[in-house]
Amino acid sequence: MERRVAFESSFAIAEAVKMADIDVCAAYPITPQTHIVERVAQLVANGELDANYIPVESEHSALSACLGSSAAGGRTFTATAGQGLELMHEVVYVASGMRLPIVMSVCNRALSVPLSIWGDHSDVMSVRDTGWIQIFAENAQQAFDLTLCAFHIAEDPAVLLPTMIHIDGFHLSHVIEPVLLPEQEKVTRFLPKYHHPFALDVNNPAAMGDFALPDLYTEAKVAHDMALRNSIKVILQVWQKFGEEFGREYSPVETYGAEDADILLLTMGSFSEVAMEAIDRLKRAGEKVGLVRLRLWRPFPFEQFRQTVGRAKLLIVLDRALSVGGPGPVCSEVQAALYHLKERPQVIGFIGGLGGRDISVEGFQNMIHRGMDKASQGKPGEIEVFDVREK
Amino acid sequence: METLSIYAPRLVTKRQSLTPGHRACSGCGEALALKFVMKALGRDVIVVMSTGCMEIISSQLPYTAWEVPWIHTLFENAATVATGVESARKALARKGASLPKAKVVAIGGDGATFDIGLGALSGAFERGHDFLYVCLDNEAYMNTGIQRSSATPYGASTTTQPAGKASFGQSTWKKNMPAIAVAHDIAYVATASASYPFDLMNKVKKAIAVEGPSYLHIFAVCPTGWRIPTDMTIRVGRLAVETGVFPLYEVENGKYSLNYDPPQLRPVIDYLKPQGRFRHLTPEMVDKIQQRVNKEYARIKEKAAQ
Amino acid sequence: MNDITEIRWHGRGGQGAVTSAELLALTAIKEGNIAQAFPSFGPERRGAPVIAFNRISAGKPIRSRAAIAEPDIVVVLDPGLLGIIDVTRGLRDGGVLIVNSSKGLATVNSEIGGPWKLAVVDATAIARDILKRPIVNTAMLGALIKATGVVNLESLTQPLEERFGKLSEINVQACSKAYKEAVVMEYSPGVKKAEKVYPIEKSLSWKELNLGFVVTEMGNARSYRTGYWKSERPVRDNAKCIKCGMCALFCPEDCIHQDAEGYFEADEFYCKGCGICARECWTGAITMVEA
Numbered sequence: 001m002e003r004r005v006a007f008e009s010s011f012a013i014a015e016a017v018k019m020a021d022i023d024v025c026a027a028y029p030i031t032p033q034t035h036i037v038e039r040v041a042q043l044v045a046n047g048e049l050d051a052n053y054i055p056v057e058s059e060h061s062a063l064s065a066c067l068g069s070s071a072a073g074g075r076t077f078t079a080t081a082g083q084g085l086e087l088m089h090e091v092v093y094v095a096s097g098m099r100l101p102i103v104m105s106v107c108n109r110a111l112s113v114p115l116s117i118w119g120d121h122s123d124v125m126s127v128r129d130t131g132w133i134q135i136f137a138e139n140a141q142q143a144f145d146l147t148l149c150a151f152h153i154a155e156d157p158a159v160l161l162p163t164m165i166h167i168d169g170f171h172l173s174h175v176i177e178p179v180l181l182p183e184q185e186k187v188t189r190f191l192p193k194y195h196h197p198f199a200l201d202v203n204n205p206a207a208m209g210d211f212a213l214p215d216l217y218t219e220a221k222v223a224h225d226m227a228l229r230n231s232i233k234v235i236l237q238v239w240q241k242f243g244e245e246f247g248r249e250y251s252p253v254e255t256y257g258a259e260d261a262d263i264l265l266l267t268m269g270s271f272s273e274v275a276m277e278a279i280d281r282l283k284r285a286g287e288k289v290g291l292v293r294l295r296l297w298r299p300f301p302f303e304q305f306r307q308t309v310g311r312a313k314l315l316i317v318l319d320r321a322l323s324v325g326g327p328g329p330v331c332s333e334v335q336a337a338l339y340h341l342k343e344r345p346q347v348i349g350f351i352g353g354l355g356g357r358d359i360s361v362e363g364f365q366n367m368i369h370r371g372m373d374k375a376s377q378g379k380p381g382e383i384e385v386f387d388v389r390e391k
Numbered sequence: 392m393e394t395l396s397i398y399a400p401r402l403v404t405k406r407q408s409l410t411p412g413h414r415a416c417s418g419c420g421e422a423l424a425l426k427f428v429m430k431a432l433g434r435d436v437i438v439v440m441s442t443g444c445m446e447i448i449s450s451q452l453p454y455t456a457w458e459v460p461w462i463h464t465l466f467e468n469a470a471t472v473a474t475g476v477e478s479a480r481k482a483l484a485r486k487g488a489s490l491p492k493a494k495v496v497a498i499g500g501d502g503a504t505f506d507i508g509l510g511a512l513s514g515a516f517e518r519g520h521d522f523l524y525v526c527l528d529n530e531a532y533m534n535t536g537i538q539r540s541s542a543t544p545y546g547a548s549t550t551t552q553p554a555g556k557a558s559f560g561q562s563t564w565k566k567n568m569p570a571i572a573v574a575h576d577i578a579y580v581a582t583a584s585a586s587y588p589f590d591l592m593n594k595v596k597k598a599i600a601v602e603g604p605s606y607l608h609i610f611a612v613c614p615t616g617w618r619i620p621t622d623m624t625i626r627v628g629r630l631a632v633e634t635g636v637f638p639l640y641e642v643e644n645g646k647y648s649l650n651y652d653p654p655q656l657r658p659v660i661d662y663l664k665p666q667g668r669f670r671h672l673t674p675e676m677v678d679k680i681q682q683r684v685n686k687e688y689a690r691i692k693e694k695a696a697q
Numbered sequence: 698m699n700d701i702t703e704i705r706w707h708g709r710g711g712q713g714a715v716t717s718a719e720l721l722a723l724t725a726i727k728e729g730n731i732a733q734a735f736p737s738f739g740p741e742r743r744g745a746p747v748i749a750f751n752r753i754s755a756g757k758p759i760r761s762r763a764a765i766a767e768p769d770i771v772v773v774l775d776p777g778l779l780g781i782i783d784v785t786r787g788l789r790d791g792g793v794l795i796v797n798s799s800k801g802l803a804t805v806n807s808e809i810g811g812p813w814k815l816a817v818v819d820a821t822a823i824a825r826d827i828l829k830r831p832i833v834n835t836a837m838l839g840a841l842i843k844a845t846g847v848v849n850l851e852s853l854t855q856p857l858e859e860r861f862g863k864l865s866e867i868n869v870q871a872c873s874k875a876y877k878e879a880v881v882m883e884y885s886p887g888v889k890k891a892e893k894v895y896p897i898e899k900s901l902s903w904k905e906l907n908l909g910f911v912v913t914e915m916g917n918a919r920s921y922r923t924g925y926w927k928s929e930r931p932v933r934d935n936a937k938c939i940k941c942g943m944c945a946l947f948c949p950e951d952c953i954h955q956d957a958e959g960y961f962e963a964d965e966f967y968c969k970g971c972g973i974c975a976r977e978c979w980t981g982a983i984t985m986v987e988a
Contacts, residue, residue: 023479050486052482054478056474057514058510058514061471067464071462073488074479076475090465094464094465097910098909160908198907198909198911202492207911209446216452397979398942401955403942407916410918410951411950411951411967413918413923416742416743417969420949423947448742450912451740455918588946622976625976
């Protein structure tokens with residue numbers, strides 16, 4: 001029987017990890033991620049999850065141990081956030097290039113300095129180019145569902161790429177919500193066994209991790225790029241299968257009230273639900289606004305994205321990361337994705353929600369109005385940081 | 392010590408896990424040490440290797456000089472990757488997978504071991520994983536061009552601490568890496584040298600028989616970095632042992648034993664003189680090194696006598 | 698010659714090809730020219746074939762940083778490279794080829810002649826005689842200057858002093874001796890380059906790479922002929938050999954194996970000529986001779 005429980009999102013993820021019956025979790029504590037791995041460790045300690053928990057001495061080692069585990073054929077999980085993701089940065093590239101389907105929860109967190117343990121997407125953007133699949137969850141239920149799906153996607157023989165499930169630090173990681181937990185049997189049926197074709201094996205030896213001269217490096221990178229781009233097919237299949245089995249549907253680009261909207265707001269992660277409330281209010285006031293939620297950040301869902309927003313007049317993009325001295329990372333990517341369309345919406349970017357700064361329902365209403373004003377005045381500007389004190 | 396019949400070399404297995412066609416420098420003592428390690432390990436082994444000379448010379452895409460499962464990821468994390476391999480295999484076996492027996496062996500150079508990967512190695516030792524870590528110590532970052540590491544001996548000239556009018560080269564004493572391994576209270580620690588292959592291979596076998604972490608520290612002469620003729624590799628390695636610069640010893644469950652203790656050590660000048668990296672040393676500095684070697688050697692002997 | 702003279706150096710790691718290119722650039726710049734020198738950036742080890750490049754111009758800015766595919770001048774520091782690398786690949790008609798060889802002009806011309814000027818010098822003999830070791834880079838600079846006049850011999854003295862310090866005097870001597878001894882055969886148009894097939898490694902497409910760039914053909918490095926690297930090879934005196942196998946034990950290539958008669962024989966395909974087998978032989982049965 002499906003159970004309805006009250007779970008912190010972190011615990012919901014740990015529950016998915018348990019139901020996926022992982023073999024190894026190697027992790028290092030960092031706020032706001034710790035609740036996930038503490039819970040995993042507890043499940044192992046309770047005998048509810050038969051896995052080896054490796055309490056490593058750094059995040060660099062957390063993901064390094066995961067490399068070894070995944071290469072040895074073990075279903076492998078880890079979690080981190082912010083500075084932790086930065087410390088494992090060079091390992092992040094290796095996991096994807098070597099096609100090791102590790103699943104990692106990232107509790108999106110701001111980056112020092114100043115030190116901030118609170119949420120934003122700075123860490124997410126820093127690993128944008130590392131060749132992982134990156135998926136955003138918006139609530140505890142999604143955190144559970146998408147983590148479960150992540151193992152399926154990552155380990156698919158046509159994919160074999162590591163996958164990050166992004167949950168916003170504190171705003172999502174530390175919030176208790178109702179979660180529907182499926183039966184273990186159903187999950188076991190849903191999730192195939194992990195098999196890596198080149199797992200380290202003395203009977204079928206292989207060499208993993210050769211270096212490439214300039215003569216082959218480009219080809220290697222293209223092979224990786226094509227694998228990530230093509231993974232979208234499997235992502236769609238797995239989410240469809242999940243929908244059929246469990247009744248909740250996911251898509252690379254999701255909308256809310258966008259069908260008849262001329263003006264769209266684009267968000268990623270837990271702030272999307274806050275923005276939904278703002279959209280409802282504005283719609284009630286007769287404004288033709290809607291919401292676009294980018295669930296799949298890598299591979300960037302070009303096709304679905306263009307189909308969803310191509311006909312709008314105005315697209316307002318919220319970035320929860322500031323590319324110092326540059327444009328908002330999501331905004332610039334969105335602009336690039338639309339550039340070749342004959343008819344495309346005007347794009348106006350805001351940066352907000354940095355280092356745990358809230359954006360309220362009213363805040364989103366103001367942001368949308370501010371964007372509309374800028375558009376009507378024909379002054380889109382390069383960048384505007386929302387809710388910043390000038391004096 | 393190496394007193395087996397002169398025909399003993401014929402008993403060494405011809406089987407190659409590390410094949411010819413590897414691109415090590417002519418006369419490479421590290422490749423030779425690795426050859427002995429692999430011959431002693433046999434085929435039931437998974438090798439995890441750090442970035443470094445031995446990785447580069449054996450792994451140019453789409454080639455490999457390896458015939459056993461081999462994984463290289465980064466410079467500083469071989470010990471940790473090994474713990475991941477070991478943990479996953481244990482978990483899979485516990486859950487019913489039928490895995491062929493294999494020992495996990497991590498191999499790194501002195502830079503990977505003494506410097507950039509020390510934290511990772513310490514963590515792996517402390518957690519007690521069942522694996523062997525082999526340090527192939529050629530006393531500098533040779534892969535990148537003879538830069539100093541904390542394994543570089545006092546007085547040696549390297550490209551980042553060169554000898555000059557205002558410098559005599561390395562100004563610090565070599566870090567005592569085996570002692571650091573011993574401090575982790577692991578069951579087996581030993582030093583070895585490619586100039587003493589039977590001792591080396593015996594130690595590899597002892598190390599992999601241990602349940603839990605073990606550490607093997609192998610002296611690997613580098614003709615390119617030490618500025619010696621390529622045919623002098625074995626000789627110089629022997630001189631390091633005969634002068635007491637690199638004593639061969641084991642530490643089994645904390646108990647030291649000296650494997651080779653000649654009645655009279657040769658003076659260190661015999662070891663220093665053939666090497667270009669020490670060419671600039673004054674007699675006073677040689678004397679200082681001699682004093683240090685005497686002291687360190689006496690310390691090992693004392694521990695072995697306990 | 699074009700506005701920019703392009704030179705390609707072929708040598709082995711440790712022989713000084715890169716140093717030669719550097720010294721030539723320093724000299725050319727000192728003379729008021731524009732010049733560049735760079736190696737082929739790679740993981741080549743001591744003994745492995747390496748390439749270095751120069752571009753020199755009297756005034757035209759040098760902007761290309763690409764490897765030189767169609768050189769005006771090719772310098773070969775190691776005679777052993779002639780059979781294994783297509784050193785004259787892309788060498789322009791009317792260009793210059795300078796080769797270190799003890800075989801003399803006529804023989805070298807028969808092996809590697811073509812539509813270019815050929816200069817031959819026994820730089821190894823000069824280096825052994827004057828420098829007491831087979832580092833031929835400065836001697837080859839002398840031969841290059843004689844054959845091309847790309848810089849003046851005198852201009853080289855100062856860069857040599859700066860580079861070699863106390864050893865500069867003998868390097869100047871080696872350079873001058875090679876300048877005197879190099880023999881030159883002028884360019885005769887219409888001569889064809891000898892047809893010869895050189896081993897070429899096939900480059901893979903991205904679709905041919907294994908998932909994660911894994912290599913499954915274990916030990917396929919065996920196809921790589923490190924034997925090309927050697928400048929000396931071991932020769933065994935069977936009268937002294939006691940078939941103990943000490944040579945095989947200490948071979949870093951693991952390429953010495955027992956033959957049908959029980960003798961331990963180095964596999965020329967892999968032997969890099971380090972000389973450890975000769976040094977470690979108990980009975981002195983092995984000597985190293987020029988490869």
